[in-house]
Every structure is written in C-alpha cells, then in structure tokens.
Amino acid sequence: MTGYLGSYATLGLLLVASVLIFVGAFTANRLLSPADPAEPAGKRATYESGVDPVGGDWAQMQIRYYVYAYLYVLFAVEAVFLFPWAVIFDRPGFGATTVVEMAIFVAVLALGILYAWRKKILDWT
Amino acid sequence: MTIKFPDIDYAAIAPLLIMFGVAALGVLVEAFVPKRARHLTQLVLALAGLVAALVVLVTQAETRVVTAGGAIAVDGPALFLQGSIIVLAIMAVLLIGERSLEKGGPFVAQAAITVGSEDDRRQAARADGATEVYPLATFAIFGMMLFVSANDLLTMFIALEVLSLPLYLMCALARRRRLVSQEAALKYFMLGAYASAFFLFGVALVYGFTASVQAAPGRMAGGVDFATIHAAATQSPANRALLFGGLAMIAIGLLFKAAAAPFHVWTPDVYQGAPTAVTGFMAACTKVAAFGALLRVLYVAFDGARWDFTPVLGAIAILTMLVGAVLSVTQTDLKRLLAYSSIANAGYLLVGVLAGVREGISSTMFYLVAYGFTVIAAFAVVTLVRDADGEATHLSRWAGLGRRSPVFAGVFTFILLAFAGIPLTSGFISKFAVFGAALDGGQTWLVIAGVITSMVLAFPYLRVVVMMWLSEPGESTPTIAVPGALTAAALVIGVAATLVLGVAPAPLLNLSDTAGQFIR
Numbered sequence: 001m002t003g004y005l006g007s008y009a010t011l012g013l014l015l016v017a018s019v020l021i022f023v024g025a026f027t028a029n030r031l032l033s034p035a036d037p038a039e040p041a042g043k044r045a046t047y048e049s050g051v052d053p054v055g056g057d058w059a060q061m062q063i064r065y066y067v068y069a070y071l072y073v074l075f076a077v078e079a080v081f082l083f084p085w086a087v088i089f090d091r092p093g094f095g096a097t098t099v100v101e102m103a104i105f106v107a108v109l110a111l112g113i114l115y116a117w118r119k120k121i122l123d124w125t
Numbered sequence: 126m127t128i129k130f131p132d133i134d135y136a137a138i139a140p141l142l143i144m145f146g147v148a149a150l151g152v153l154v155e156a157f158v159p160k161r162a163r164h165l166t167q168l169v170l171a172l173a174g175l176v177a178a179l180v181v182l183v184t185q186a187e188t189r190v191v192t193a194g195g196a197i198a199v200d201g202p203a204l205f206l207q208g209s210i211i212v213l214a215i216m217a218v219l220l221i222g223e224r225s226l227e228k229g230g231p232f233v234a235q236a237a238i239t240v241g242s243e244d245d246r247r248q249a250a251r252a253d254g255a256t257e258v259y260p261l262a263t264f265a266i267f268g269m270m271l272f273v274s275a276n277d278l279l280t281m282f283i284a285l286e287v288l289s290l291p292l293y294l295m296c297a298l299a300r301r302r303r304l305v306s307q308e309a310a311l312k313y314f315m316l317g318a319y320a321s322a323f324f325l326f327g328v329a330l331v332y333g334f335t336a337s338v339q340a341a342p343g344r345m346a347g348g349v350d351f352a353t354i355h356a357a358a359t360q361s362p363a364n365r366a367l368l369f370g371g372l373a374m375i376a377i378g379l380l381f382k383a384a385a386a387p388f389h390v391w392t393p394d395v396y397q398g399a400p401t402a403v404t405g406f407m408a409a410c411t412k413v414a415a416f417g418a419l420l421r422v423l424y425v426a427f428d429g430a431r432w433d434f435t436p437v438l439g440a441i442a443i444l445t446m447l448v449g450a451v452l453s454v455t456q457t458d459l460k461r462l463l464a465y466s467s468i469a470n471a472g473y474l475l476v477g478v479l480a481g482v483r484e485g486i487s488s489t490m491f492y493l494v495a496y497g498f499t500v501i502a503a504f505a506v507v508t509l510v511r512d513a514d515g516e517a518t519h520l521s522r523w524a525g526l527g528r529r530s531p532v533f534a535g536v537f538t539f540i541l542l543a544f545a546g547i548p549l550t551s552g553f554i555s556k557f558a559v560f561g562a563a564l565d566g567g568q569t570w571l572v573i574a575g576v577i578t579s580m581v582l583a584f585p586y587l588r589v590v591v592m593m594w595l596s597e598p599g600e601s602t603p604t605i606a607v608p609g610a611l612t613a614a615a616l617v618i619g620v621a622a623t624l625v626l627g628v629a630p631a632p633l634l635n636l637s638d639t640a641g642q643f644i645r
Contacts, residue, residue: 008436111152118156 067121071113078109131194137185138197140178140207141274144267147174151260160253164230167259168222172215174263178270179211189644195350196280198421201640203274205490206417210273210410213497214266216615217406220505221258225609227515230254231400231508232298240303249300258298261291262406269410273417277350278328278375278426281418285324285378288414289317292407296399301515309398316381316391324378330371334363351426352645358429372427372434379422383415385441385471386448393456396464401516404460405504408467409497416474416493420486423478425643435479439571442479446472446578453585459518462585463503466544469582470496476575477559480566487641488558491634495551495626499543502619505612506537512603523589525598530605534593536620541586543623546579551626558634 082102089098116122135142151167158166182204191198224230232254238244268288275281297310332349338361339345340352347353358368381388396404427434449469456462474496477489510517510526510533517523527534543550556579560572608616626633 108149111149115152115156 064124067116071116071121074109074112078106081105131196132192133194134188134190134192134199137188137190137192137199139185140182140211141197141267141270143174143178143181144263144270147171147178148260148263148267150174151263155257155260163256164222164224164253167256168218171218171222171259171263175211175215175218175266179208179215182208182211191276191644195276195352197271197274198276198351198425198644199274200644201642202417202420202486202490205637205640206273206413206493207270209413209490209494209497210266210269213409213413213494213501214262214269214406216498216501216618217402217410218259218262219611219615220402220405220501220508221262223402223508223609223611224254226508226511226606226612227300229300231300231402232258233300233303236297236303236307240307245303254300255298258295258403261295265291265295265406266410269414272414273421275418275421276425277348278331278354278422279349281422282321282324282328285321285382285418288411289321289382292403292411293317295403295406296395298403299398299400302398305398306400307398309395312391313395320378320381320388323374323381327371327374327376327378330367330374334361334365334367334371337362351421354426355429355645358427368427368430369433372430373437375422376419376434376438379415379419380441382411383419383471383474384412384468385475386445386468387441389445389448389468389471392468393461393464396467397458397460397518401460401504401508404463405501408463408500408504412467412471412474413493413497416471416478416489420478420489421643424486425645431481435481435568438475438479439568442472442475442571443574444472445469445475446574450578450582453582456585457520459507459520459523459589462520462589463500463507466582466585467500469578472578473556473559473575476563476568476571479568479571480559480562481568482562482566483641484558484562484565484638486643487634487637488555488562490637490641491630492555492559494633494637495555495623498619498622498626499540499551502616502623503537503540503544505608505616505619506533506540508612509533509606509608510603511606512601517603520589520592522601522603524592524596525602526605527594528598529602533605536616538590538593539620540623541590543627545583545586549624549627551623551630554627554630554634 085098085102088094089102147170151170154163154166154170185199186204188204189200221231228250229252234248234252234255236255238248265288268284268286268291271284272281272288275284293310293314296313297307299306328349331354332347335349335353335357336347338347338353338357340348340350340356344353357363361368377388381391384392396408399407423431423434423438446469449465449467449472453462453465453469456465470492474489474492477485477492479485480488507518508516510523512522526537539550543552546552546556556575560575563569563572563575
C-alpha cells in the first residue's frame with residue numbers, strides 16, 4: 001500500500017469484491033433455482049391475479065395537452081424571475097438598465113409564444 | 126442601498142451574442158417568412174451569422190479577460206476553440222443545407238406525423254424538409270461556444286444544456302429510416318439527461334468543498350467559479366472526498382459528451398440513427414466543445430488535484446482507445462465504424478489532455494481541429510453513396526466502389542488514411558503532437574497504449590480501402606450521387622484542410638501554441 005499508485009489498491013480491492021459479489025449472486029441463483037420451473041395456466045398473463053386484462057395496450061394521448069403544458073412552463077419561468085424584479089426595480093441603483101435587461105429577457109421568451117402562435121398551436125380544434 | 130452591476134465586456138462576448146441573436150432571428154424567420162422562401166433565408170442567415178461571428182472573433186484575438194461577473198473567460202483556448210467550432214459548424218451547416226441529393230433535403234417535414242402512415246408516405250415523397258433545424262443548430266453552436274469559455278460550473282451547466290437539447294431534437298429529424306432516428310434521439314436524450322444529472326450533483330459536492338475558501342482576499346467565500354475551486358483544492362479544510370467525488374461526477378458528465386468509454390454506449394446508435402449531416406456536426410463540433418470544457422475544468426479548476434485524477438482518467442483513456450479500436454474492427458456499418466473510430470479518437474484526445482503540460486493543451490486543440498475537418502469530410506462522402514432507399518451505409522455495399530467512381534473512392538481513401546494516421550495527413554501530425562506532449566508530461570504508459578491501439582485501428586480503415594478498390598462491383602453496388610454545391614464545398618474544405626494540416630501544419634500548430642494559455 002505504498003507508492004504513487006498504492007493508494008489505488010483499496011479501489012482495486014473494491015472492484016474485485018464487487019465482481020465477486022456479482023458473479024457469486026448469479027452463480028447462487030443458478031444453483032438454487034429449480035431446473036424445470038412450473039408453467040401453470042395464466043402464469044405469463046399481464047397480471048397473475050386471475051382477472052384477464054381487458055382492452056388493448058395502445059391508448060391515444062391528446063398531444064395538445066403536452067404543448068399547453070410546455071407553454072405554461074414558459075410563463076411560469078418568466079413569472080419566477082418577474083416577481084423579485086418587480087419588488088426592487090424602482091429602488092435607487094437599479095433604474096433604466098434593469099428595465100432594459102428584463103425587457104430583453106421577456107422578449108426572448110416571447111419569441112417562443114410568437115412561434116407557437118404562428119404555428120397555430122394556440123387554436124384548440 | 127446601491128448595487129454594483131457586474132462589468133460586461135461586450136466586445137469580448139460579441140461572437141456569443143451574434144450566435145444567440147442569429148438563433149433567435151431564426152425562430153422569427155420560422156414564424157413569419159413564407160414557407161417557400163424559408164429554407165434559403167435560414168441557410169443564408171445561419172452562414173452569415175457564423176461568418177460574422179468568426180470575423181468579430183478574429184478582431185478579438187488578443188483579448189484576455191474574465192467578464193460578466195466572472196461567468197465567462199475569454200482567453201487563448203476559449204478564442205481558439207470558439208473559432209474552431211465556428212469553422213467546423215460552417216461546414217456542417219453546408220451539409221445540413223444540401224437539398225440536391227434528395228428531394229426536399231435530408232430532414233423530415235413534420236416529425237410529429239406517425240411513422241409509416243399515409244401522411245408519412247406523402248410527406249416522404251413530396252414535402253420539403255423542416256427548416257427548424259437551422260435555429261436548432263445555431264442554438265447548439267451558441268451553447269458550444271459558451272461551453273468552452275464558461276468560467277464557473279453553473280454557466281458551464283447551462284451551456285451544456287443549451288448545446289444538448291437542440292442536438293437531441295436534431296437527431297430525430299431524419300427523412301428516411303425515421304424509427305431508427307427517433308430511437309437514436311430518445312436514447313441520446315435519456316442518457317444525456319442522466320449525464321447532466323451527474324454533472325449537477327458533482328457541482329453540488331464541489332460547492333460543499335469550497336464553502337469556506339476565498340479565491341482572493343475580500344471576495345465572498347465559497348462558490349463554483351474556477352478560481353475558487355483552484356484555491357480550495359489546496360486550502361479547504363473540508364474532507365477531500367468531496368473534491369474527488371465532485372470531480373469524478375463532473376468528469377462523467379463531460380466524458381459522456383466526449384464519448385469516452387465506459388460512457389460511450391450511446392455513440393454508435395446515435396451516430397447511425399441521426400441524419401448524416403447532424404452526425405458530422407456532432408462528431409466534429411460537440412467533440413471540440415466537450416474537450417474544450419474538459420481542458421478548462423482540469424487545467425484551471427482542478428489542477429491542484431492533478432496527481433489524484435491522472436491515473437483514473439488515464440485508465441479511462443486507455444479503456445476508451447481499446448474499446449474504440451477493438452470494436453470498430455467488428456463493425457459492418459460505415460456510420461457505426463466511424464462512431465467507434467470517434468470513440469478511439471476521444472481516447473487519443475484524453476492522452477493530450479492528461480499530458481499536464483502546456484503542449485498538452487495546444488496539441489489537444491490542434492487534434493480537435495484536424496479531426497473535425499476530416500470527420501465532416503468523411504460524413505459528407507457517406508451522404509453521397511446512395512441507392513433508391515437513401516444512403517447505403519452497409520460496408521458490403523461499398524465493395525467495388527473504386528471501379529464505379531474512382532474520384533470519390535480516392536477521396537474517401539485519403540480520409541481513411543488520415544484517420545489511420547499515415548504521414549502527410551493531418552491525422553499523423555495530430556497524433557504525433559498529442560503523443561509528444563504526453564511524453565513530455567511523463568505519461569509514457571498512455572503513449573504506449575495509444576501507439577498499440579492506433580495499429581489495431583488502422584485495420585478497419587484499411588479493410589474498407591481494400592474493399593472499395595479490390596472487390597468487383599456487384600449488382601447492388603450503389604451509385605455515387607453528384608454532390609450539390611454545398612456538399613462539394615464542405616467536402617473540398619475538409620479534404621484540403623486534412624492535406625494542408627498534414628503537409629504544412631506549422632501555422633496552426635503555432636497558433637494553438639500561442640493560444641494555449643488559460644487565465645484564471
């Protein structure tokens with residue numbers, strides 16, 4: 001455990017131990033599990049509770065909801081920054097620079113709304 | 126109460142602002158310009174923005190400043206890497222803009238349409254490709270440029286997200302083989318999100334480590350800017366496990382983007398599924414950005430822990446080179462082969478990064494540029510070899526291509542020889558530079574592994590060369606499409622740069638050498 005690379009011996013030991021545990025667990029599983037597992041009726045059904053699953057596994061989701069959720073996030077993030085700004089922007093030392101900065105920030109976010117509007121995402125049809 | 130606003134050196138960050146402005150304008154173009162004119166407008170806008178950013182960058186070549194409240198460092202490596210990203214991105218945008226190879230271009234018109242439906246067949250046959258890919262690309266380029274000049278870990282994380290999110294989307298936009306493309310995007314997104322989480326958790330650990338340390342007298346204690354981390358690495362009374370844990374997690378986030386083993390598993394699938402132009406963009410520009418950030422993190426912030434991280438990252442470098450070289454031998458698809466070769470190249474780049482001397486920085490930067498030029502040219506050729514179903518990327522289809530089209534087979538042979546590191550190509554010079562730097566830095570073990578894996582890696586390249594020239598063309602040998610002006614331009618730039626950097630590398634080597642000095 002000496003020398004430059006000696007401090008890595010612990011790490012090496014840990015790696016060896018983890019490999020041993022991994023191999024050991026799988027070997028134990030192989031040795032202990034029955035070689036010929038039983039196959040009662042219904043074992044491979046979706047639920048083993050005795051009730052047959054009803055209906056298909058494909059369901060159509062309305063994609064519009066997710067787009068609106070996105071747009072909501074846009075406004076929410078904007079509001080998170082607007083509230084603290086609104087409390088302090090008229091105090092001495094802030095002034096016009098602060099207003100312009102916030103205007104740029106809002107304008108960049110407004111691009112997203114503008115894009116959504118032009119792509120007719122805001123029409124609910 | 127008066128507040129002192131952080132000083133912002135607008136001239137120094139002008140290239141960044143230009144790219145962001147172009148991306149925002151691109152969204153407006155998408156919303157307001159009529160569909161017919163959109164493609165040309167977007168292409169011209171993106172190229173003009175890139176050229177303008179490059180010009181402004183060149184005028185700022187002497188700038189060395191930390192600005193925006195310590196969030197952005199504009200120094201030699203940052204400017205050099207930003208310039209490389211812009212130049213390589215120009216080539217990638219040329220490839221993205223190509224529309225003469227396939228009606229409507231290589232991108233899907235509306236990605237939300239169900240694959241295989243009647244609408245999908247209609248749009249595959251007729252509709253023009255979506256032009257959203259241009260704003261996405263410019264946002265990604267902006268993120269990459271910010272990534273290499275970020276001066277604290279939080280800015281770096283924001284930049285990581287800004288560059289990653291558009292890339293995930295761009296992967297899903299292929300016109301042909303859309304399911305594979307969407308699978309690639311989903312895989313990249315899932316694993317990328319995971320890697321980002323690692324990065325963020327690493328930042329939190331490092332923040333805990335620096336809590337009581339001031340970077341300079343009078344500064345606020347604690348923080349994740351690189352100067353504070355640098356000071357904390359020697360002064361912090363906190364448990365060093367925090368530092369090592371944090372560095373390890375940050376490194377995982379960055380090595381994922383750089384496609385280093387064992388964080389490389391996404392690479393072959395994503396490179397294969399993504400549209401080829403986007404693959405070229407990722408292989409060149411993302412690599413520059415990821416290694417630029419890795420260089421900055423390791424040399425500026427964590428250089429006090431060099432003796433501790435070098436063996437671990439060295440082991441990763443060797444593993445990366447081995448995995449890339451050995452697995453590329455078994456590949457049967459050209460895009461996957463190039464993906465594994467890009468993994469192996471990430472290993473060689475790590476050798477340069479770990480050199481620990483100034484030549485390490487400059488040789489890594491040279492390697493990034495040289496590799497970027499070659500790999501975009503390689504993917505440009507891949508877009509040209511086509512049959513009725515689009516690109517024919519299976520290796521067996523390339524057999525006998527030398528008889529069909531000696532010119533393009535010759536060009537591709539040259540590119541593959543450059544990858545293999547044959548003298549008189551940029552591949553030789555760049556490998557020589559990183560190995561030389563690593564020898565100077567005393568990392569002989571990495572160089573030995575690098576030379577051995579380079580020999581292994583030459584085999585898959587030469588196999589493709591032999592296949593193209595010595596096999597008879599069969600019934601199914603695809604044709605090589607006549608490249609449009611845009612692809613031809615990208616191809617000529619890439620091949621010429623590969624040749625020039627192999628024959629007369631001195632100017633770029635000198636440039637990367639003078640630029641190879643970080644500021645803190």
